[in-house]
Every structure is written in C-alpha cells, then in structure tokens.
Amino acid sequence: MKPQRVYEEMNRAFGPETRYVTTIGLSQIAGAQMLHVYRPRHWINCGQAGPLGWTIPAALGVATADPQTPVVALSGDYDFQFMLEELAVGAQHNIPYVHVLVNNAYLGLIRQAQRNLDINFQVNLEFENINSPELGVYGVDHVKVAEGLGCKAIRVTEPDQLLPAFEEAKKLAAEYRVPVVVEAILERVTNISMGVQIDGVNEWEELATEPGHAPTAVRPLV
Numbered sequence: 001m002k003p004q005r006v007y008e009e010m011n012r013a014f015g016p017e018t019r020y021v022t023t024i025g026l027s028q029i030a031g032a033q034m035l036h037v038y039r040p041r042h043w044i045n046c047g048q049a050g051p052l053g054w055t056i057p058a059a060l061g062v063a064t065a066d067p068q069t070p071v072v073a074l075s076g077d078y079d080f081q082f083m084l085e086e087l088a089v090g091a092q093h094n095i096p097y098v099h100v101l102v103n104n105a106y107l108g109l110i111r112q113a114q115r116n117l118d119i120n121f122q123v124n125l126e127f128e129n130i131n132s133p134e135l136g137v138y139g140v141d142h143v144k145v146a147e148g149l150g151c152k153a154i155r156v157t158e159p160d161q162l163l164p165a166f167e168e169a170k171k172l173a174a175e176y177r178v179p180v181v182v183e184a185i186l187e188r189v190t191n192i193s194m195g196v197q198i199d200g201v202n203e204w205e206e207l208a209t210e211p212g213h214a215p216t217a218v219r220p221l222v
Contacts, residue, residue, distance in 0.1 A: 003027070003192070005159045006102055006184045007034035013166035014072050014098075018042065021059040022074040024050055026112065026192045027102050031074050033193065053082025056099070059179075060090050063097045070170070071097035077140070078107055078125065084145060087179050091150030096173035096180070098166070104186040105138045112191055126188075138185060146181045153181040 007030060016038035022028045023046050037043045044062055046054050059073035080101050090097070107123040125139055132141040146153035152172045154165045162184065169180040193201050207213075 001157075001159045001162075001184065001186055003030050003102055003186055003190055004034065006100065006162060006186070007031060009159070009162035009166065010072070010100065011036045013163055013170075014070065018070045018072050019044060019062055019066070020072055020074060021045070021055060021062050023052065023054040023058075023079050025052075025076045025079055026190060027074055027076040027079070030192045035074075052079045055079055056083050056086045056179075057089075059097050059099065060086065060093075060095050063090075063095050064093075073097060073099040075099065075101050077101065077103040077105060077142070080142065081140060084142075085149065087146055087151045087181075088149040090179040094177040096177045098169045098173055099179055099181045100166075101142060101181055101183040102186050103138060103142065103183055104188055104190055106188065106190075111189075137188075142181060142183050146179075151179045151181060152176060153183065155183045155185065157185045 003026070011034075016036070019042045020031065020035060020037060021044045022031055028045060032043070032045075035043075044058065046058070055073050055075045059071055063071040080099075087099075089095070105124070105126040107125065111120060111123040126137040127139045128137055129135050129139055129141055132144065135141060143153040143155050152169075154169060156162055156165045165182050169182050173180045
C-alpha cells in the first residue's frame with residue numbers, strides 16, 4: 001500500500017488530543033506533511049538530530065510523562081529495529097501506546113537521496129524469512145518480535161484493514177496496558193516530497209489543486 005493511505009487513516013483513527021512521536025526518515029517527513037496535529041507539544045521528534053531508534057524510548061517517556069493523553073509513535077522499519085528491545089520496558093512497566101510501523105524493507109531516505117547521484121547502493125533490507133514465508137521479502141517478522149517482548153501487534157497488508165487495526169490497537173493498549181504495534185506493509189519503493197528549502201521541494205507526484213485531491217486537508221486549497 002502507499003504511505004499516504006496510512007497517514008490518511010491515522011487522521012481518521014486518532015483524535016486531536018493525540019501526541020505523535022517520531023524520529024527521522026521518510027516516515028517522519030511524510031508524517032509531518034500529512035498528519036493533523038492540533039496542539040502545542042503534540043508533535044514530538046528528535047529535531048533532525050538523526051538518532052535512529054529514538055522513537056520507542058521517546059514514546060515511552062512521553063506516555064509516562066502524560067499518561068492521560070493518547071500517544072501514537074511512528075517509525076520506519078529501520079528506526080524501529082534499532083531499539084525494538086525497549087518495547088519490553090513498556091511491557092514491564094505497563095506503559096500503553098500505539099506504535100505505527102511502516103515497513104517497506106528499505107532504507108528509504110538514503111535511497112531517495114542516492115537517486116540524485118544516480119546510485120542505489122546497499123539500501124535494501126529485504127530477505128525471505130524462512131520462519132515467516134507469508135512475509136515474502138519483507139524480512140523481519142515484527143509481529144513475532146513484539147509479541148516475544150510482551151507486547152501486542154497487528155500486521156496490515158491492505159488499506160481497508162488500517163482503520164479497524166488502529167481501532168483494535170487502541171482497545172488492546174487500554175486492556176493490556178502495553179505498547180501495541182500496528183505494522184503496515186508498504187509498497188517497496190516510495191518517494192516523499194522534500195527539499196532543503198521551502199521553495200526548492202522535489203515533488204514526485206502531481207500537486208493537489210482541488211479538494212478531491214486532498215480529502216483529509218484541514219485547510220482549503222488555494
């Protein structure tokens with residue numbers, strides 16, 4: 001599925017009180033563009049410092065600091081794998097939150113940067129997992145890993161499964177008081193609009209020019 005669909009359904013599933021936590025990568029860049037954030041200190045990230053793996057411990061900290069506010073973390077698969085063992089801390093100390101894991105088995109931000117140099121080198125994370133053949137080439141079975149660390153996890157492969165999965169994740173987090181991972185299997189190669197200057201953004205698809213192109217927009221297109 002396309003990453004845009006994931007963020008559209010996140011906007012539907014998680015309300016304006018939600019605190020989002022994310023680190024770096026295409027997932028963070030896309031999330032910053034597409035997720036609806038309504039309040040101060042409800043978009044928590046690392047400030048572009050580049051610490052892969054930051055998302056899980058940061059989400060645990062945010063959920064601990066304000067346990068009354070829903071916390072939703074967002075990671076690509078590489079960021080998630082850096083410190084996924086910290087999910088056990090959430091299980092140990094009963095820290096519930098929802099972690100949306102967008103998995104394309106790619107170092108997407110590095111791959112996209114390499115395109116400007118006409119190279120595509122050492123960015124694949126894909127492999128066929130002999131213990132989870134249903135994953136195809138998507139490698140690590142994050143559902144099994146999360147469950148092995150004492151958490152709950154759901155895998156989503158089709159767009160129409162996203163909203164029910166997010167709703168189920170919220171219920172599981174409330175019932176079991178542990179982190180709940182929702183893994184969304186994305187298309188293998190993704191390009192996200194970005195640039196070093198606001199007037200120099202590289203676009204990969206046609207821009208939205210009418211309301212039907214951006215149905216979840218909170219501001220009218222001009």
